[in-house]
Amino acid sequence: xxxxxxxxxxxxxxxxxxxxxxxxxxxxxxxxxxxxxxxxxxxxxxxxxxxxxxxxxxxxxxxxxxxxxxxxxxxxxxxxxxxxxxxxxxxxxxxxxxxxxxxxxxxxxxxxxxxxxxxxxxxxxxxxxxxxxxxxxxxxxxxxxxxxxxxxxxxxxxxxxxxxxxxxxxxxxxxxxxxxxxxxxxxxxxxxxxxxxxxxxxxxxxxxxxxxxxxxxxxxxxxxxxxxxxxxxxxxxxxxx
Amino acid sequence: xxxxxxxxxxxxxxxxxxxxxxxxxxxxxxxxxxxxxxxxxxxxxxxxxxxxxxxxxxxxxxxxxxxxxxxxxxxxxxxxxxxxxxxxxxxxxxxxxxxxxxxxxxxxxxxxxxxxxxxxxxxxxxxxxxxxxxxxxxxxxxxxxxxxxxxxxxxxxxxxxxxxxxxxxxxxxxxxxxxxxxxxxxxxxxxxxxxxxxxxxxxxxxxxxxxxxxxxxxxxxxxxxxxxxxxxxxxxxxxxxxxxxxxxxxxxxxxxxxxxxxxxx
Numbered sequence: 001x002x003x004x005x006x007x008x009x010x011x012x013x014x015x016x017x018x019x020x021x022x023x024x025x026x027x028x029x030x031x032x033x034x035x036x037x038x039x040x041x042x043x044x045x046x047x048x049x050x051x052x053x054x055x056x057x058x059x060x061x062x063x064x065x066x067x068x069x070x071x072x073x074x075x076x077x078x079x080x081x082x083x084x085x086x087x088x089x090x091x092x093x094x095x096x097x098x099x100x101x102x103x104x105x106x107x108x109x110x111x112x113x114x115x116x117x118x119x120x121x122x123x124x125x126x127x128x129x130x131x132x133x134x135x136x137x138x139x140x141x142x143x144x145x146x147x148x149x150x151x152x153x154x155x156x157x158x159x160x161x162x163x164x165x166x167x168x169x170x171x172x173x174x175x176x177x178x179x180x181x182x183x184x185x186x187x188x189x190x191x192x193x194x195x196x197x198x199x200x201x202x203x204x205x206x207x208x209x210x211x212x213x214x215x216x217x218x219x220x221x222x223x224x225x226x227x228x229x230x231x232x233x234x235x236x237x238x239x240x241x
Numbered sequence: 242x243x244x245x246x247x248x249x250x251x252x253x254x255x256x257x258x259x260x261x262x263x264x265x266x267x268x269x270x271x272x273x274x275x276x277x278x279x280x281x282x283x284x285x286x287x288x289x290x291x292x293x294x295x296x297x298x299x300x301x302x303x304x305x306x307x308x309x310x311x312x313x314x315x316x317x318x319x320x321x322x323x324x325x326x327x328x329x330x331x332x333x334x335x336x337x338x339x340x341x342x343x344x345x346x347x348x349x350x351x352x353x354x355x356x357x358x359x360x361x362x363x364x365x366x367x368x369x370x371x372x373x374x375x376x377x378x379x380x381x382x383x384x385x386x387x388x389x390x391x392x393x394x395x396x397x398x399x400x401x402x403x404x405x406x407x408x409x410x411x412x413x414x415x416x417x418x419x420x421x422x423x424x425x426x427x428x429x430x431x432x433x434x435x436x437x438x439x440x441x442x443x444x445x446x447x448x449x450x451x452x453x454x455x456x457x458x459x460x461x462x463x464x465x466x467x468x469x470x471x472x473x474x475x476x477x478x479x480x481x482x483x484x485x486x487x488x489x490x491x492x493x494x495x496x497x498x499x500x501x502x503x504x505x506x
Contacts, residue, residue, distance in 0.1 A: 126328035
């Protein structure tokens, strides 16, 4: 008994992206480090219409004994979406999707952190999606790396994430919300940019092997561009070149 | 769990306040720096980011069509919810809302509800069947004392910022038109002033350190016409009647400053 009229019925023309970007063009990106008072490290990131806040506490005493590791720190992540971040209000609290993303984020970041320097402790990463517009898990990982650096946690590299995929038959970098929903495939990737090693890889949708390789290369290219912005954010906060 | 405040801090802060001074240099009846932005979240019908000192809250208003409560079939529904995010303070834990979070939501809700800020009758669509449901979600990003005043100010600003789709009823069917957005029906404005009792004095807008040592606190919700619409006493120690009356005078005076931050409408 409820009819809904919307003004958001985007129709994409053939092989053209709805927002007019080139196939290898990122959305506008802005990263700021050290935005919160209480957290040990923090970062705010705007990526297209995504707005993401990340905060880090630690290394600190790990009070859940059964999860602590006697020889290293545990990096714990919590990815959470604000109820007002999406079109239809999201019920507060964790759901299956955010729990999976939390686990993958922790696994994406851990290889870069010298966890062995902090036995029996925890490093807690909190990611809050304030506004979502496709690609929030990548935005969260990118912001969390900057927050880890802002917290002064020793790292081998600053992990960076970017998605690629396929929409309207074209392999493209950095899918928007519309391209993610309507497109053929989505491949979020996180890398350690110094070595190019991959720390997060997911794919949903359908691609040939060749298309997958193109998408992976595009995602890595996107990561390298975003990595420059991460470094800028840290330099803006702490100076130096 | 409040973090432990060293005895020496407790003493020095209390002594200062007894002399009419504060550790951060403020007057006893002075707010920290306040900033308020609205329309910060496009996906929300209304939104606000409020900062009092380093305390920071993001507030979003969402609307959806739903069923009225059985005991109030002919008016709209609104709900206030808050999350003390674990990023906001080292002692905030993830998980379902704890008692502090529930108190914050309920006190903010009470000011808006009892102040008759939203004209809920205008949110009814099909009496007894379909009404607008308005959700106020408060995301606590950074906790540096006095969440109550920040929440009330931000929630009011987000409500004033909110535009909901036009809904019309045709043959017992609700038609929602997202191309014609309209403001929420609001009658009034309300904000809240919190005073903490430290030593022999009442101090406005307690900082984190002051909250750690306060004996008690009183929060007073005031409408723009001066009416008091909600109160909440907190803390483990009692108040005397004279202190409460003095707090009301201070709140009625100081809320005038807070109303200045709200959008003019």
